Amino acid sequence: MEVASPRFKARAAHKLADPALQKALTRVKIKFVPARAQAAADFGDFEALREAGRAIRDRALADLDLWLERFEREATARGAVVHWARDAAEANAIVLAIARENGVRKAAKSKSMVSEECALNDALEGAGIEVIETDLGEYILQLNHEPPSHIVAPVIHKNKEEIADLFEEKHHRPRQTGIAELCREAREILRPHFLSADMGISGANFVVAETGSTVILTNEGNGRLVTTLPRIHVAITGIEKVVPTLEDLSVLLRLLPRSATGQTITNYVSVNTGTRGEGESDGPQQFHIILLDNGRTRVLHSELREMLACIRCGACMNHCPVYQAVGGHAYGWVYPGPMGAILTPLYVGLENALDLPHAATLCGQCSAVCPVKIPLPDLMRKLREQQVERRLRPAAERRGLKLWAWVARHPRLYALGTRLAVRYLRWLADETGRIRVLGLAPEWTSGRDFPAPEPRTFRERWQAGERPGAQPGARP
Amino acid sequence: MNARELILGRVCAALNRDAAADAAARRGVDAHLDARAVGPQPAVTDDLVETFMQCAAALSSTVERVASADEVPARVAAWLQAHGLPAQAVGWTGPAALDWAAAGIALEVRPPRADDLAGITGAFCAIADTGTLMLLSGADTPAAASLLPETHVAVVPRARLVAHMEDAWRLLRAEAGRLPRAVNFVSGPSRTADIEQTVTLGAHGPYRVHVVLVG
Known part of the structure; x- marks a missing residue:
């Protein structure tokens, strides 16, 4: 997938000015946030x-190599073929080779963010293979040649009228406007593709070392169809998705849907192990599992290793004030929201996503709801530090930070500086105590006012004898 | 060096274990696989039937109880009729042993087709905590029977009701030894909320799931 992350600021500004998107994004707050809170409360000791x-x-991460070897052994023993891919190009080449060897003309796909990382659809289409996205949201996006804007609800940025227009144009059927009718229409269009596809492509939410199984969570049933009907199943996933046992899986299956949509369980949880058994009338005759690195071992080696614990629920973006304001497309790559603000620079390069670690208020909501307790704001701070260390921030900003650090180490100078700053800011403010234009940071006040500070600094008040609880100005 | 060795080599380098740590890690992996420790579970009441019925209903399944298996065909026929559905279905071998013809239902045991209107299956077990059916693929239990038809009816003996998913795994290890090609956990009719986050039943799989609890 093309990386548009360097243009985050411009894209975010554009998204903020899009009233249809702003209306669509309110659903994140209305639907996902309370649903997750209710599910966590209902569980008891969440x-x-x-x-x-x-x-x-x-x-799993502490002994990742051992769990992967165990997974490979068990999967292979059951007739699956495990492939390893260093990067996206290698993963795509593996899928293409399987397709060529087996004369595949059509592939039906269930939702896979890892395949988005690889731009797998483009690679297959480039080789003349028809690819059909079958998750309703992903299908809509494929029709409109758009990337997803949310990892769980990929088409959250669109309203039903836009989808009705799109279906009318692409399906050449009378325009439907009801949501149930639109879903029915997509079902009728997609059903023949499931039946005629030579290859089913899925991701994997988890792979289980104990049994060599891949696991997918879906609500629509398309994941079941693409792993049941076509003669070949290709599952593509990241190396970090391994979990040791079925008991461990059961814990994560409780966490993921509750955190994502507030469901206690997704409609379907499919645990696939090996190929079609003797006498079975369905199931693939070939099962290929592609384990992708694409930057993950680099992250494992870094101070941001705990990001690999992510189970892709989307709770961090649902609860993020920045995501709620600009939506997923502004982030410019596969993963939006706080997890994307960390994964994008890690996978596509710090220099290609300079704004993303700053696309946060550091309010901490993301880590408060993260099902595996990843301290996302801390990781964003680490990336910001790396940007400064690698001299990727603008020279003026770096000099400014250096100056501030120097002053902060000289208390008298710092006290003088803050005293002057407070007086300067009060001089800038109007009679209502608001600053309309901040001289040194006009961008900050382009869309809002800056409040004037208190007349005296904390230190001045402390030296004057003010203490907590005492009346202002009162002497002890 | 091939991709496999390269990736595993990078993982090893990142983890940076010495020989002693490596041996300890290997023992730890084996011990964890043997222990199969169970994590936190939601509390369920002693009345598993009541819990299952409530949780299944919450996920839009319908559930009815019958005293004995003999009653199942007539009750299913009545349910199909009440929903305006034709009395014909594709079925698994297990439930096919019941006398469906006597209840006026034409049940065929064969590989399911896309135009089958109803699928009648059993279930390996059912999980009370989430109102879930656990279905195993097999020669006599095709996965497509609970997937292609617009209506899915599952006949589940009361004795096969367990509290949590971990109990289901335990049962599977004890009775089958290993996982079948597909274990499908089914919790209600297929659904989507992709358009405006509005839940719509019947996305790609069944529009309705009816569970008959026997005993």
Whole structure:
């Protein structure tokens, strides 16, 4: 997928000015946030569940090589073929080779963010293979040649009228406007593709080392169809998705849907192990599992390793004030929201996503709801530090930070500086105590006012004898 | 060096274990696989039937109880009729042993087709905590029977009701030894909320799931 992350600021400004998108984004707050809160409360000790989930992910990452080897052994013993791909190009080449060897003309796909990382659809189409996205949201996006804007609800940025227009144009059927009718129409269009596809392509939410299984969570049933009907199933996933046992899986299956949509379980959880058995009338005759690195081992080696614990629920973006304001497309790559603000620079390069670690208020909501307790704001701070260390920030900003650091180490100078700054800011303010234009940071006040500070600094008030609880100005 | 060795080599380098740590890690992996420790579970009441019925209903399944298996065909026929559905279905071998013809239902045991209107299956077990059916693929239990038809009817003995998913895994290990090609956990009719986050039933799979709890 093309990386548009360097243009985050411009894209975000554009999204903020899009009234249809702004209306669509209110659904994040109205639907996902309360649903997750209710599900967590209903569970009882959700905190203990989060702790357990994190421990499982930490265990998997701590001995990742051993769990992957075990997974490979078990999967292979059951007739699956495990492939390893260093990067997106290698993953695409593997899928293409399987397709060529088997004369595949059509592939039906269920939702996979890893395949978005690889731009797999473009690679297959470039080789003359028809690819049909079958998740309703992804299908709509494919019709409109758009990337997803949310990892769980990919078409959250569109309203039903836009989808009705699109279906009318592409399906050449009478325009439907009801949501149920639109869903029915997509079902009728997509059903023949499931039946005629030579290859089913899925991701994997998890792979289980104990059994060599891939696991997918879906609500629509398209994931079941693409892993049941076509003669070849290709599952593509990241190396970090391994979990040790079925018991560990059960914990993560409790965490993921509750955190994502507030569901206690997704409609379907499909655990696929090996190929079609003797006498079976359905199931693939070939099962290929592609384990993708694409930057993950680099992250494992870094101080941001815990980002690999992510189970892709989307709770961080649902609760993020920045995501809620600009939507997923502004982030410019596969993963939006706080998790994307970290994964994008890690996977496509810090220099290609300079604004993303700053696309946060550091309010901490994301880590408060993360099912595996990833301290996302801390990781964003680390990326900001790396930007400064690697001299990727503008020279003026770096000099400014250096100056500030120097002053902060000289208390008298710092006190003088803040005293002057407070007086300067009060001089800038109008009679209502608001600053309309901030001289040194006009961008900050282009869309809002800056409040004037108190007349005296904390230090001045402390030296004057003010203490907590005392009346202002009163002497002890 | 091939991709496999390269990736595993990079993982090893990142984890940076010495020989002693490596041996300890290997023992830890084996011990964890043997222990199969169970994590936090939602509390369920002693009345698993009541819990299952409530949780299944919450996810839009319908559930009815019958005292004995003999009653199942007539009750399913009545349910199909009440929903305006034709009395014909494709079915698994297990439930096919019941006398469906006597209840006026034409049940065929064969690989499911896209134009089948109803699928009648059993279930390996059912999980009370989430109102879930656990279906195993097999020669006599095709996965498509619960997937292609617009209506899915599952006949589940009361004795096969367990509290949590971990109990289902335990049962599967004890009775089958290993996982079948597909374990499908089914919790209600297929659904989507992709358009305006509005839940719509019957996305790509069944529009309705009816569970008959026997005993």
